[in-house]
Amino acid sequence: MSKIPVMEIFGPTIQGEGMVIGKKTMFVRTGGCDYKCSWCDSSFTWDGTGSSTAMTAEDIVAQLKEIGGDQFSHVTISGGNPALHKGIGKLIDLLSRENIQTAVETQGTFWQDWLKEITDITISPKPPSSGMITDFTKLDVFYDRLSKEQASLKVVVFDDTDFAYAEDIHLRYPGFPFYLQVGNEDATTTNDQALVSDLLEKYEWLIDKAVASVTMNNARVLPQLHTLVWGNKRGV
Numbered sequence: 001m002s003k004i005p006v007m008e009i010f011g012p013t014i015q016g017e018g019m020v021i022g023k024k025t026m027f028v029r030t031g032g033c034d035y036k037c038s039w040c041d042s043s044f045t046w047d048g049t050g051s052s053t054a055m056t057a058e059d060i061v062a063q064l065k066e067i068g069g070d071q072f073s074h075v076t077i078s079g080g081n082p083a084l085h086k087g088i089g090k091l092i093d094l095l096s097r098e099n100i101q102t103a104v105e106t107q108g109t110f111w112q113d114w115l116k117e118i119t120d121i122t123i124s125p126k127p128p129s130s131g132m133i134t135d136f137t138k139l140d141v142f143y144d145r146l147s148k149e150q151a152s153l154k155v156v157v158f159d160d161t162d163f164a165y166a167e168d169i170h171l172r173y174p175g176f177p178f179y180l181q182v183g184n185e186d187a188t189t190t191n192d193q194a195l196v197s198d199l200l201e202k203y204e205w206l207i208d209k210a211v212a213s214v215t216m217n218n219a220r221v222l223p224q225l226h227t228l229v230w231g232n233k234r235g236v
């Protein structure tokens, strides 16, 4: 049986980003990533500063229940890149048997067949400011294999170059619902007041960019809601 490296399990909280923003959900955060985004807000999953526990799918379900009780019916799997782990297929299976819906956050660099069984898939290709290079042949696979009802694209934007990249992504994959997300430039500060005021300013900037762009006529522009509420706190 293939175990899953788990960094943290938390919730219930609300999904703070993307296609199911506001939805009550539990989170399972896996360890390991094939990217190293310059601004990653979860770098402890891959830079050696955090530690993971190898868990079976059954262990994870048991811990979700221990922490969340019966106060949840949706589980979001994030990371790191959860799509590195084959064993998540079993977890999806166990959760769906209990009528618990699932969501995944991934950058779209690795395919797993279990992705087809996920209710809400957020694919988040990375713009130039991340320092990562997009392999479009890999993203094409996601576009071809996933239904337009279950998946969406979300691009985090820090500057004008990122916005132009977001336009390219949206134009290349017009069938997927498209989300723009405000980038958090300081994912370590504990000065919540300054952070929130800065993020709201960036949100207004991103709204203005989207409003002025014909390409973005069908896009949704979102903040990271959890950051506005809890700042950079972990496990919320």
Ligand SMILES: C[S@@+](CC[C@H](N)C(=O)[O-])C[C@H]1O[C@@H](n2cnc3c(N)ncnc32)[C@H](O)[C@@H]1O
Pocket: 033, 039, 040, 041, 042, 078, 079, 080, 081, 082, 105, 106, 107, 123, 124, 154, 156, 181, 182, 183, 184, 185, 187, 224
């Ligand atoms: C931590 S990642 C984990 C999942 C997967 N590796 C990915 O990037 O899609 C979850 C989401 O947080 C976003 N994110 C990471 N750092 C961020 C930051 N500093 N500001 C805004 N969003 C960020 C990512 O783009 C992604 O959409």
Ligand SMILES: Nc1nc2[nH]cc(C(=O)O)c2c(=O)[nH]1
Pocket: 013, 014, 015, 016, 017, 027, 042, 078, 079, 105, 226, 235, 236
């Ligand atoms: N509330 C909340 N919403 C989130 N949406 C995506 C998250 C992530 O780190 O992947 C996240 C997170 O860590 N917390």
Ligand code: SF4
Pocket: 033, 034, 035, 036, 037, 040, 041, 042, 043, 045, 079, 080, 081, 107, 126
């Ligand atoms: S792909 Fe996701 S988890 Fe990996 S470094 Fe980038 S933002 Fe962080």
Ligand SMILES: [Mg+2]
Pocket: 041, 042
């Ligand atoms: Mg996060």
